[in-house]
Amino acid sequence: DAGVIQSPRHEVTEMGQEVTLRCKPISGHNSLFWYRQTMMRGLELLIYFNNNVPIDDSGMPEDRFSAKMPNASFSTLKIQPSEPRDSAVYFCASSSRTGGYYEQYFGPGTRLTVT
Amino acid sequence: AQSVTQLGSHVSVSEGALVLLRCNYSSSVPPYLFWYVQYPNQGLQLLLKYTSAATLVKGINGFEAEFKKSETSFHLTKPSAHMSDAAEYFCAVSHQAGTALIFGKGTTLSVSS
Numbered sequence: 001d002a003g004v005i006q007s008p009r010h011e012v013t014e015m016g017q018e019v020t021l022r023c024k025p026i027s028g029h030n031s032l033f034w035y036r037q038t039m040m041r042g043l044e045l046l047i048y049f050n051n052n053v054p055i056d057d058s059g060m061p062e063d064r065f066s067a068k069m070p071n072a073s074f075s076t077l078k079i080q081p082s083e084p085r086d087s088a089v090y091f092c093a094s095s096s097r098t099g100g101y102y103e104q105y106f107g108p109g110t111r112l113t114v115t
Numbered sequence: 116a117q118s119v120t121q122l123g124s125h126v127s128v129s130e131g132a133l134v135l136l137r138c139n140y141s142s143s144v145p146p147y148l149f150w151y152v153q154y155p156n157q158g159l160q161l162l163l164k165y166t167s168a169a170t171l172v173k174g175i176n177g178f179e180a181e182f183k184k185s186e187t188s189f190h191l192t193k194p195s196a197h198m199s200d201a202a203e204y205f206c207a208v209s210h211q212a213g214t215a216l217i218f219g220k221g222t223t224l225s226v227s228s
């Protein structure tokens with residue numbers, strides 16, 4: 001299995017620009033999570049989906065952030081407009097029931113820099 | 116609400132020495148507990164998980180952790196450190212299988228020769 005795939009791996013953009021991060025979960029996994037990692041706040045959940053339906057988006061910072069999961073094999077996280085404080089590493093993770101418990105498998109992350 | 120506290124943001128050990136990384140959790144219900152490792156510029160890799168089946172959990176790379184309900188702890192140990200263990204380690208908790216993880220701040224492990 002290829003694991004969770006994220007693209008791009010690195011993104012540098014200017015303040016005010018739209019940024020779209022992409023994630024392909026592991027085939028057969030029915031839960032997908034977006035996390036953000038910063039030095040100040042550590043790892044924090046942004047949003048997660050079960051069976052393509054958003055379950056908890058309480059971590060989404062503000063209306064500038066939006067996430068979609070149009071099908072079981074693809075999700076996007078969009079920031080519009082981007083701001084320097086959005087600079088972080090964004091991780092996507094997926095999971096499914098294995099032996100009765102859910103293990104989350106993480107992608108390599110997208111390092112976003114907003115100048 | 117669940118929370119995780121990792122004591123010590125940085126731990127240094129010599130190669131061959133015992134590794135002990137501390138994690139305490141707060142949960143109103145029996146938790147699911149996890150340890151993840153992150154190598155530089157990589158994603159997180161699951162080391163081990165506690166799911167109430169056994170209090171002593173063995174993971175990959177020789178790591179293990181013991182769930183102690185009375186102490187609300189889930190400390191990670193390895194008898195003999197190796198240079199390749201140098202990384203950042205995260206303890207995480209979820210209150211229900213399949214829900215989002217709440218992470219601790221992480222502990223950076225350094226191993227010297």
